């Protein structure tokens with residue numbers, strides 16, 4: 001195409017010269033975008049990497065394009081109004097609420113088990129292996145179900161999948177609360193894991209597909225708010241029922257059936273995603289749903305643009321299994337890499353380790369009462385929840401990219417602060433000065449350690465000491481009571497934390513003057529992680545795939561999240577043994593930094609765009625996709641999303 005034809009075409013589309021800039025005449029592979037720049041001027045952009053567009057097609061779609069150009073004149077509200085979404089969003093909020101109950105159950109069921117385990121191991125006399133099984137079976141089942149959820153989502157639709165997940169949650173909750181033995185408990189935990197996996201990948205997709213563009217980020221982020229809310233409520237329930245020595249765990253585990261039934265009943269009355277209906281050719285139903293959820297009859301523009309783009313995408317995405325089509329279609333492949341990368345770095349930056357070990361960290365910081373541990377975990381979960389709320393507020397203001405980048409760099413720094421705190425604590429580790437003559441202690445490995453640091457890293461030992469002001473006196477390394485790590489198996493610390501001997505029992509930590517640095521690191525970590533790296537991987541994944549690839553893309557990335565979750569939780573204790581605590585946290589910090597550079601290069605801004613336009617953000621080389629972020633520019637698709645073979649792309653990855 002020559003510059004002259006380009007100008008001619010632009011004027012046919014209603015653009016005057018001066019309205020557009022940045023025309024490049026590299027004609028072999030052109031794709032054009034109309035964009036609204038920050039200064040308010042319309043820009044007609046030519047971009048590499050796409051076949052030349054067919055003139056008639058763009059002309060035919062000109063009125064629609066102009067409407068979309070107007071719709072995108074500014075971020076947020078304007079775009080929704082111009083695109084005909086001027087109805088009340090109340091119904092969408094209701095849909096988001098009932099969907100996000102799935103997030104709540106995800107948080108509740110993963111969070112509640114630590115408190116339940118304290119009671120279960122005593123009541124059912126569980127070995128370490130069984131404890132491990134009951135905790136990780138759920139996460140393992142979630143990983144498998146998330147991967148399978150892609151197929152279910154495409155075949156059954158989002159609504160049926162959510163109904164299925166809430167049904168599974170309800171059944172799982174009932175089984176757990178009535179379980180007569182550990183084998184049935186394991187079945188219950190596996191069933192609940194299946195529910196978590198399906199819900200974790202379906203809910204964000206459903207919310208994204210029913211939301212208007214200007215609210216989408218916020219509504220999907222509410223799902224993560226519900227996850228952290230579920231984790232917080234779980235820790236409060238754990239605290240409340242921990243005083244019930246018999247059967248407290250039945251309430252803890254069984255209570256999840258309540259929100260599950262609520263969600264099931266709610267979803268009987270909620271509609272299917274209009275995008276999925278359109279994809280299945282149920283156009284009339286799709287239009288009705290859209291009219292209903294936008295609370296206006298004026299949905300023609302939105303309906304037409306979704307429909308035409310879905311049709312184009314369907315034609316152009318080729319045949320074969322969806323995963324294969326994603327891998328061979330450059331923009332979808334890039335989206336998948338970004339989506340999986342986000343989920344992987346979310347877990348590799350250690351959120352679940354930090355949450356799990358928060359009670360220990362707080363004990364190090366001077367909170368000595370072991371009975372308080374469960375409430376300390378609640379305080380951490382609450383902080384996580386509170387800062388996720390900040391994310392809900394920021395996501396449509398700062399945008400996904402800035403929020404993620406700010407969050408991950410802050411997370412990397414806080415992990416280093418945590419590591420420095422652990423390092424200084426290790427260096428100031430008090431020596432063992434008292435060697436008890438108790439025969440059972442003499443046989444244990446604990447007597448070999450000369451410093452608290454080494455004693456604490458051995459899971460079989462704990463540190464027993466007295467205090468005079470800030471001076472540690474009469475300290476010994478004693479074997480832990482395997483049934484109750486809150487006390488030593490024998491000796492001065494064997495009865496309770498602070499027995500009649502006036503001695504303190506430190507399991508998993510050492511008394512140290514640097515604990516405030518560790519505490520500072522923990523607070524900073526949650527403040528940075530929760531608004532961005534907590535919710536954005538879920539939010540961005542719900543947006544970046546074209547419809548034909550959305551279920552499979554989300555299934556893969558959610559699967560990666562769960563697999564990395566298992567990996568990090570299973571390896572932490574071994575890592576702490578080999579690398580020490582500070583080594584482990586420096587490693588997480590390094591991984592978070594790596595994540596920062598990955599996102600700096602690859603993560604585009606998706607704020608305010610229609611889902612159908614987002615694929616175009618991945619039209620360039622992967623490491624330059626991030627360049628689409630940061631500028632307040634909205635790209636409007638002129639032609640359908642061709643999926644080019646790699647040879648067609650002048651600037652492949």
Ligand SMILES: O[C@H]1[C@H](O)[C@@H](O)[C@H](O)[C@@H](O)[C@H]1O
Pocket residue numbers: 224227228231346351352384533534535561565
């Ligand atoms: O986004 C969530 C959230 O940040 C949770 O606190 C965490 O436990 C999950 O693993 C994560 O996926």
